Amino acid sequence: MTPRTTPPSRRSRANGDGTVYQRKDSRWEAAGYVLAPGNTRKRVHVYGITRKEALAKLTEKIAASNRGLPTAAADSTVGDYVTYWLGTVAVHHLRENTHTRYAACIRLHLIPGLGTKKIARLTARDVRTFLDRLRTTCQCCAQERDTGRRRCCAIGQCCGKTLSPLTVTYVHSVLKSALEHAVREDELPRNVARNVKTATPRPRRFRPLTAAEARQLLQTASSDRLHALYELALRTGLRKGELLGLHWEDLDLDAGTASIHRSLQRTRTGGLTTLHTKTRASERRIALPTECVHSLKNHRERQQEERRAVGARWSDSGLIFTTPIGGPLDPANLTRRFGRLLRCAGLRRIRFHDLRHSTATLLLEQGIDLVVIKELLGHAHIGVTAGVYAHVRLRLQRQAINALGDALGTGDDDPDDPPAAVVVR
CATH class of the missing domain: 1.10.150.130 (Tyrosine recombinase, N-terminal domain)
Structure with missing residues (x-):
């Protein structure tokens, strides 16, 4: 006898594989039992446009359940x-x-x-x-x-x-x-x-350093062993974790560039850990100012002297900014050092992250394009840059409006004279 073939939609399934059937709305529904929170078993339902899609979703849930991963059901709290x-x-x-x-x-x-x-x-x-x-x-x-x-x-x-x-x-x-x-x-x-719509919280207000305050800070830090770090922070806008995660191999001092692709963070389980940067856009290559190149070369010489002084106790981490024995710098310790530096410089108290804001603010006030600042800071979207520094853009708008007012003001020029050529930047 020729064996009877069963239509695919009615083919029997083994115990534990669940059921698959077509609904009246033409969608396919699959149901089966999986592990749920509380070490119980729940019957779950998944849906798909085709039988194959619904079956694949159910198979995935059952496989995860067999590995001991609970699948929450709709009647969970x-x-x-x-x-x-x-x-x-x-x-x-x-x-x-x-x-x-x-x-x-x-x-x-x-x-x-x-x-x-x-x-x-x-x-x-x-x-x-x-x-x-x-x-x-x-x-x-x-x-x-x-x-x-x-x-x-x-x-x-x-x-x-x-x-x-x-x-x-x-x-x-x-x-x-x-x-x-x-x-x-x-x-x-x-x-x-x-x-449910929630009110957009007001952004944190910050007061970045003025150009005079930034110069005063760098002058005070010139005798600090981490002078190169503060120079980099103010002149490039790098985040604290990015600064502490820099390795010497990330720098090309001859070409004057730095590659940013990791960050040093303190985690609960791993302690001081090197992680990837905050976002994919944070992985970038930046140009180093001449002042930073000089300070980094001086920092390398000082680090070599510290290495010779401690001898075998030196921890060769490859990091640029380290403790006096070569270990990684704790971000919390850097925050405390920065607070002492501000007091020595006679400056108001700000967060270390405000150095990054100061960099962007000073660049905007110098007329640098917003796209360039976005790339330097490693923001994922230009809207982030524009939103954070909106207060600076308003100040620049007022300067532009005042300049236009001067141009349109009454003067002694003959009204029939042709307008002078204006260079628009």
């Missing part, structure tokens, strides 16, 4: 889902320090505020109410953190400290990212957090 998302999804594409901030955000705000809510029943109103509560409620009172410390509401004197708009926006963005993954995985039909 928000707390369970964001914990699953952070530990099995976000951990693979976030830098460690960013992952640590996400974990703190989830632990301190999302789980206490929305943790018991079923993710499938979460509404835009729930999210908006939660964010409004973060803005207006003292969190140490709301979460009873003050009870054990005998502070705040525990003694009848509420501190009234609420989260800043920037922190509230950050909490909102973490929730949006987690729910967006649930939508991509067909666990939710839509991301309700995207329907």
